[in-house]
Amino acid sequence: MDRQEHKVERRLAAIFAADVAGYSRLMERDEVGTLQTLSSRRKIMDRLIAHHRGRIANTAGDSVLAEFPSVVDAVQCAVAVQEALAYANQDARVERRLVFRIGIHVGDVMVQGCDLLGDGVNIAARLQSIADPGGICISESAYGYVRKVVPVGFTELGPQKVKNIEEPIRAFAVTLTKVAPPSTQATPAKALSPPDKPSIAVLPFTNMNGDPEQDHFAEGITEDIITELSRISAFFIIARNSTFTYKGTNPDVRQVGRELGVQYVVEGSVRRSGERVRVNVHLLEASTGNHIWGDRYDRPLADLFDVQDDITRSIVASTQTQVVLNEGLIAERHEHPDFHTWDMAKRGWRNIYQLSRESLERAREIGLAIKRHDPASPKGPQIVATATYHLVYMGFASDPDAMRQEAIAEAREAMRLDDRDEYTQWTYGNVLMGLLGRREDAISAYEQALEINPNFSLAYGSLGTTLAWQGRSDESIRTVEIAIRLNPRDPSIFFRYTALAVAYYSKQDYQSARDWAQHSVARRANWWIGWALLAASHAQLKDIAAAQAALSGLLEVLPNRRISTLPFPPLGEEQITHLREGLKMAGLPE
Numbered sequence: 001m002d003r004q005e006h007k008v009e010r011r012l013a014a015i016f017a018a019d020v021a022g023y024s025r026l027m028e029r030d031e032v033g034t035l036q037t038l039s040s041r042r043k044i045m046d047r048l049i050a051h052h053r054g055r056i057a058n059t060a061g062d063s064v065l066a067e068f069p070s071v072v073d074a075v076q077c078a079v080a081v082q083e084a085l086a087y088a089n090q091d092a093r094v095e096r097r098l099v100f101r102i103g104i105h106v107g108d109v110m111v112q113g114c115d116l117l118g119d120g121v122n123i124a125a126r127l128q129s130i131a132d133p134g135g136i137c138i139s140e141s142a143y144g145y146v147r148k149v150v151p152v153g154f155t156e157l158g159p160q161k162v163k164n165i166e167e168p169i170r171a172f173a174v175t176l177t178k179v180a181p182p183s184t185q186a187t188p189a190k191a192l193s194p195p196d197k198p199s200i201a202v203l204p205f206t207n208m209n210g211d212p213e214q215d216h217f218a219e220g221i222t223e224d225i226i227t228e229l230s231r232i233s234a235f236f237i238i239a240r241n242s243t244f245t246y247k248g249t250n251p252d253v254r255q256v257g258r259e260l261g262v263q264y265v266v267e268g269s270v271r272r273s274g275e276r277v278r279v280n281v282h283l284l285e286a287s288t289g290n291h292i293w294g295d296r297y298d299r300p301l302a303d304l305f306d307v308q309d310d311i312t313r314s315i316v317a318s319t320q321t322q323v324v325l326n327e328g329l330i331a332e333r334h335e336h337p338d339f340h341t342w343d344m345a346k347r348g349w350r351n352i353y354q355l356s357r358e359s360l361e362r363a364r365e366i367g368l369a370i371k372r373h374d375p376a377s378p379k380g381p382q383i384v385a386t387a388t389y390h391l392v393y394m395g396f397a398s399d400p401d402a403m404r405q406e407a408i409a410e411a412r413e414a415m416r417l418d419d420r421d422e423y424t425q426w427t428y429g430n431v432l433m434g435l436l437g438r439r440e441d442a443i444s445a446y447e448q449a450l451e452i453n454p455n456f457s458l459a460y461g462s463l464g465t466t467l468a469w470q471g472r473s474d475e476s477i478r479t480v481e482i483a484i485r486l487n488p489r490d491p492s493i494f495f496r497y498t499a500l501a502v503a504y505y506s507k508q509d510y511q512s513a514r515d516w517a518q519h520s521v522a523r524r525a526n527w528w529i530g531w532a533l534l535a536a537s538h539a540q541l542k543d544i545a546a547a548q549a550a551l552s553g554l555l556e557v558l559p560n561r562r563i564s565t566l567p568f569p570p571l572g573e574e575q576i577t578h579l580r581e582g583l584k585m586a587g588l589p590e
Contacts (some may be wrong), residue, residue, distance in 0.1 A: 009111040012190035014071035014142065015124035016054060016078060018045070020062035020109055021133035026098065037098050038062060044084050045100070048522065051549050052077035057116040059386065065124075065535045067116055071106040071145045076515075078102045078136045079152055079174065080522040086134060087491070087523050103127030106137040119165070123315040127171060130160055136174035186537055199236040201286075202226045204247040205279070208271035218270040219244070220346035221304070225266070225311055230455035238262060239457040239487035241353060259285025260488065264292070269313075275301045281311050301339065341374040341391045348383040355492055355524075357396040363387035367410075378417035386427045387409035393434045394559065395567055404435050425449035426459050433466045436571030442466050459485035461496050468502040476503040494523040494530060501533040505582075506575055510540040521553060528557040532566065536582025547586035554588075562589045 020026070026034045042064070049056060052073045058065040068074040080104065089097040105127060108122035123139060131137035137157070138146070147154060153175040155381070159168035202225055205220040223240050229238040240262050246256065253265045268281035282294040297307045344366055351363035367383030374380065388407040389453050390396075397403040411431040414424045429445030432438040443466055449459040464480035467473075480499045497520035503511035514537035520530035535550035555561065563580050584590060 010108060010118075011111065012105065013109050013116075013120065014068040014074040014106045015109060015116065015120050016064075016068060016102065016104055017121070017124040017429050018064045018081075018100045019128060021099050021101050023062040028043060034098070041085055041088060041098050041100075044088060044525075045081050047525070048077055048080050048084060051553065052080070052568070053546065053549070060501060062433075065116060065121065067109070071104065071142045072149050074104050074106075075136070075138065075142070075146045075150050075152070075174065076518060079150070080518055081134060082134055083519060084522040087349040089271065099112055099133040101128050101131040101133055102136045102140070103131055104136065104142050106142045106145060107139075112205070123165060123169060126160075126165060126169065130157070130171055131173070136173050138174060140170040140172070147440045158323075175488075179180070183511070197236050198264065199238070200229060200264045200266060201238040201243050201260045201262045202229065202240075202266040203251075203256065203268075204244050205281075206269040207265070207323040208278075209273075216276040216346050216350055217272055217343070219350065220342065221270055222268075223346065223349075224571050227453070230453045232454075234457065236262075237455040237486075239455075239490060241457075241491055242487045242489035245489040253284050253286055253405055255288045259484075262286050272301070277301050277304055277307070279307055279311070304339065304342075338377070339372055341377050341379055344370050344373070345379040345383065346386070348379075352383070352387055352390070353491060355390065355394070357391070357394075360387045360394075360396065376417065378414045380419060381410040381413040381417065382421070382424050382427055385414055385431060386423075389427065389430050389434065393430075393569060400567070407431055408435060411552065420446075420452060422449040422453040422456050422459065425452065426456070426462060429459070429466075430462060433469075433571070433577075434569045439466050439470055439572070455486060457483045460486065461499070465495065465499040465502070468499045468506065469575050471504040471506050471572060471575060473507045476500075494520045494527055497523065498527070498530050498533065501530070501537070502575065505533060505537060505540075505579065508540075510537045515543060521550075525553070526557050528554055528566075531557060532579060535586040535588070536579050539582045539585035543587065549590055551583075551586050564590055 020038065023034075045064060046056065049064075052068065053070070054066045054068045054073065054077055056064060056066045060221065066074075068077065081100070085100060089099065094394035103124045105120060105124040107123065108118060109120040110117040127137045127139060138154075143154060155173045155175055157171040157173055160171045161168045166170075202222060205218045205222045207215050222244075226237060226240050226243070229235055235333050242260065253267075256265050257263070263286055265284045265286050267284065268279060268280065271278045277297075277299060280294070281296045281297075283292045284290065285292055295311070297311070299307050348363045348366035348370070351359040351366065354360075364384055364387040367380050367385075367387060370377060370380035370383065372380075385407050388397075388403045388410065392400050392403050392407060408431055411424075411428045414421075415428050418424055425445045425448045429442040429449065432445060433442035443463060446459045446463040446466070449456055450463075453459070460479055460483035464476045464478075464483060467479060470476075476499060480496050480503070484490075484493065484496050487493070497516045501513045501516040501520060504510075504516060513533060517530055517534035517537055520527060521534055524530065531550055531554035535547045535554060538544075538547035538550055558566070566583075568576050
């Protein structure tokens with residue numbers, strides 16, 4: 001045996017200890033599935049540890065031990081890990097989610113070969129056992145280094161007596177700050193304050209048929225109720241992407257109220273039988289769980305849209321009579337869509353929301369099928385334009401030039417067929433901004449969408465992104481924060497984080513830009529603009545090692561690129577030049 005393996009080195013280090021909550025129970029239930037999931041989650045964690053300059057020392061089963069040269073790096077890594085894992089878990093059933101607990105301490109350790117030993121390691125491990133599932137717990141010594149540096153909040157837990165440590169440890173739980181969006185983890189998140197008008201979250205209706213193929217039908221009814229309620233300016237309505245994170249979880253209404261910051265919760269169920277549909281719906285007070293109103297609708301399928309109107313009117317009347325007096329009833333539809341068109345459109349949007357290359361290509365095919373089935377409907381070109389735009393914008397397009405032209409043509413066709421649809425205006429704005437560089441016209445389209453639907457979070461988000469690339473940073477930040485508040489659990493929230501990173505980078509607040517870029521890549525590792533912003537921000541902060549690590553992430557998404565070959569959309573020329581300067585400082589060749 002090499003004598004070097006016996007040599008013991010002592011040094012000060014930040015120790016990161018993590019393990020899976022309830023691992024034994026998960027293994028008993030499904031050993032193979034749990035091991036497969038653990039492997040995929042470990043890849044996420046290992047990548048983020050390396051990105052934050054950490055070194056993995058010991059692993060055993062479900063546990064990970066790593067050291068960092070800086071406790072700031074360790075805590076930022078832990079936040080990024082929990083965000084990324086929460087995102088990875090959101091489509092898994094609650095009972096099958098792998099949720100890690102993380103403990104962090106800074107202190108003296110002994111290093112023998114690749115192993116870490118000593119009280120510093122033991123304290124980090126004990127802190128990890130105190131942390132909530134999906135949470136982070138740090139020692140007082142770590143807190144002293146990070147409390148004014150890392151953009152998170154802290155809750156003091158007081159002195160903790162732990163096994164094999166003589167003195168109690170003063171511990172702190174890490175929470176997100178007021179401006180940081182809540183995690184999608186299953187454990188209770190920090191409460192959001194209700195807005196100053198009636199606020200409602202519509203939970204995904206339960207599919208009572210038991211047939212997974214009918215899930216999209218129940219989801220479609222839920223989405224339309226959310227859309228119709230959102231058109232009422234006197235209400236504050238949480239967007240579907242956030243409420244749908246509760247699908248299949250049977251959450252406590254009071255928990256939903258706290259996590260989303262709403263006064264009321266709507267829940268219901270749908271049963272489809274042949275050509276008939278039965279919908280049960282209830283309006284509940286979030287703070288108490290008390291029942292305010294409920295009804296059952298048993299109708300022919302042909303009357304589905306009348307049922308949706310009836311439900312919306314009843315919720316309006318039951319929540320605030322003054323809304324009926326002052327605002328009137330819901331905006332009437334110009335016409336009821338063909339049921340088959342409606343059914344396909346819901347499938348198309350469901351695929352768009354996933355924002356992967358495969359799902360966007362499926363959505364595009366569905367949109368083309370709608371065009372063939374119902375040429376007079378705006379839904380077909382609307383979905384084709386949205387899917388194709390995202391394929392180009394996210395760098396997934398197989399033929400970018402052809403798809404760019406297709407997206408432009410389909411967005412214009414959707415506008416010709418129905419320019420009073422908020423999704424049509426939003427899609428048209430995206431094409432104007434991201435493909436044609438017509439930012440002022442894009443802003444006008446987003447504003448039109450918000451006139452139609454004052455609670456349309458996607459329009460707020462895209463408007464904030466456009467303002468950021470115009471250099472209107474303060475306006476951008478305010479607008480994006482509205483989008484996040486309306487849709488705090490949005491799977492596409494990495495776009496919002498990117499907009500905040502751009503806005504702060506333009507303000508030369510490179511530390512905030514770096515932090516939001518880290519949030520962005522933690523949520524979507526294949527989003528190249530997030531990596532570009534992270535690398536440039538690190539470089540502007542003179543942390544060249546971290547900047548080069550971020551460049552590695554960028555080049556993993558877009559191999560063999562130089563600054564001149566990065567596929568920047570036609571956004572703000574001044575802002576892109578500024579970003580290119582940062583990438584050059586980071587070491588990316590011109």
